[in-house]
Amino acid sequence: MTTFLNDSFTGDSTSIHRLVGEVRRHEVPVYRCSRSLANRALSDSLAEDVGRLDPSGPDSVFAVDPRRAAGDPVPFLPKSRLWTRDEQRIAVEHFARVVADGELTSGSAIGEFEDALAEFLAVPHAVATSSGTDALIIALRAVGVSHGDEVIMPANSFAATENAVWACGATPVLVDIDPVRHTLDPALVETAITPRTRAILPVHLYGRFADVPGLAEIARRHGLGLVEDACQAIGVTGVGQHSDAAALSFNPYKNFGLTGKAGAVVTRDAEVGVSARRFAYHGFDPERKNVKEDAFGLNAKIDNSTAAVALGLLPRLTLNSYRRAFLAKRYLDALEELAADGTAVLPAFTPDHAWHLFGVQVAAGREARDAIQARMRTADAVETDIYYPVLTHRQQTPLHRKHFAHVALPLTEQVHARVLHLPLHNNLSLSEQDRVIEALHAAFRATAH
Structure with a gap:
């Protein structure tokens, strides 16, 4: 495992992206973090034990929340778990x-x-x-x-x-x-x-x-x-x-x-x-x-x-940003097969992303997307969502019809008809994410026949 010094860790998405890559490569970064209040919890994790940033490390920041049983449904965004108990x-x-x-x-x-x-x-x-x-x-x-x-x-x-x-x-x-x-x-x-x-x-x-x-x-x-x-x-x-x-x-x-x-x-x-x-x-x-x-x-x-x-x-902002980016990369690695065979379009893992939402595009279109969403919900108790269900120019108020009745946005409409959002929040556990991944693969297989 490699040890190195980096003086430029600011907690922005570029530095978070770099940190995710380093942890996944099992490198052990030694950082001087900026003194920003938002970096405090992540800075403490880096200073105390970088293993906390790895799911297999001691006292991992990905530890399963004790309020949740292994077989419970996987909600898209559970209100009771927006914050940890400590938060x-x-x-x-x-x-x-x-x-x-x-x-x-x-x-x-x-x-x-x-x-x-x-x-x-x-x-x-x-x-x-x-x-x-x-x-x-x-x-x-x-x-x-x-x-x-x-x-x-x-x-x-x-x-x-x-x-x-x-x-x-x-x-x-x-x-x-x-x-x-x-x-x-x-x-x-x-x-x-x-x-x-x-x-x-x-x-x-x-x-x-x-x-x-x-x-x-x-x-x-x-x-x-x-x-x-x-x-x-x-x-x-x-x-x-x-x-x-x-x-x-x-x-x-x-x-x-x-x-x-x-x-x-x-x-x-x-x-x-x-x-x-x-x-x-x-x-x-x-x-x-x-x-x-x-x-x-x-x-x-x-x-x-x-x-x-x-x-x-x-003080927990950049630590939670790290969690979201790590989970996003884990989704991308686990779903790579769907992208490779052309059945899904995945977002790129880029340094200019906060990973507020994780969207997968179902290449076959709206009907296949809706079928996959329904199967994940009924067969596997995994909840997904579609942000946003109605595009601005498709709203049916008199004001919208007056201004947008003849507006056509081909690419916006195509992406909107294919996108499905998977659970991704600050306190999503790895076991929940594994269930989402398995359910999505199963749903793609089922709808292909």
Whole structure:
């Protein structure tokens, strides 16, 4: 086993990706981690016993949760296991301190969390918000999006992305995805720009980084704002580095989840940061409460109680990121045969991914995908899901029919009809993952006949 020194471990997706490869090759890395609060638990694991990062190591971080029996059904995302018992204890303790102080809405935890988040993401400005949706609205407003504007975005995202555009009084303009990342295709974005276009809004789908550098060049050339929907991409290398702003989500079901809805706007631009902070709190001057600098704003700051919980849980962020990446690589290795024979298309194991979701494409199409999903549920008690079941331009409200009735996005629609999402969360056990893998192989075999 090889021992070596690496001075550049920051806890971002690139360093996590490298660490997964090293552990799987049975190398023993000796790291100097950055001092970011988000790295604390992973740094401790590296310092104490790197074997904890290997499933076979002593006191492994992949130890099976004692609340679960071996033969239980495998849920897609169990609410009772979003946090470990230790994480639950930490959250309760931090919340209790705020309750005792009475600082539930405003307090020092907000600024401390914003500073820690900015340090981890290597951006100078972070504004913590009451949800990821609010973060998107605030970021779009901060770059100048308003009534009558157009914002270019993909159709394969959660409704919050389009809703943020509508909330600004603007109109979403839907563009197809590239065939590799399944995120906005820069070449198609450029053809969709009109005199009304005000901003570009890429989504880091399932945690995979969109081609933000390519989109940034287009935005610069046309004088447009660029806001990243990074709500599934906490910790991904490059988030907030090439755009005007990025929006994050800390919904309980995200990679870094809190006690309720929460999010953040992060930016390198001081003016955007100040504008976001004003708009997040009624348009007030950030230094003078109740004194307006903007005509209006939202009541969308994170609560001090939620920020206090965030400070308690943040030290485990990169450790959980490592777990997700390791499990993703384990899926890819175990499902390689399906990709080799052309029956499935697997995501690439790349350093620009947070692995919020793990999607497998069933090459035979929607009917085969649906049959595989049904068989895994009924024959093996393994739950899967489809994110998102209805694409933006296929929603049937009067507003959507008016704007998108004639929109065709061939690649987006093809991928959407074939994708199936397998369980992947911070506390998925190896035995559960093995059952998912076995069930998927069995379902492919059964539907092939």
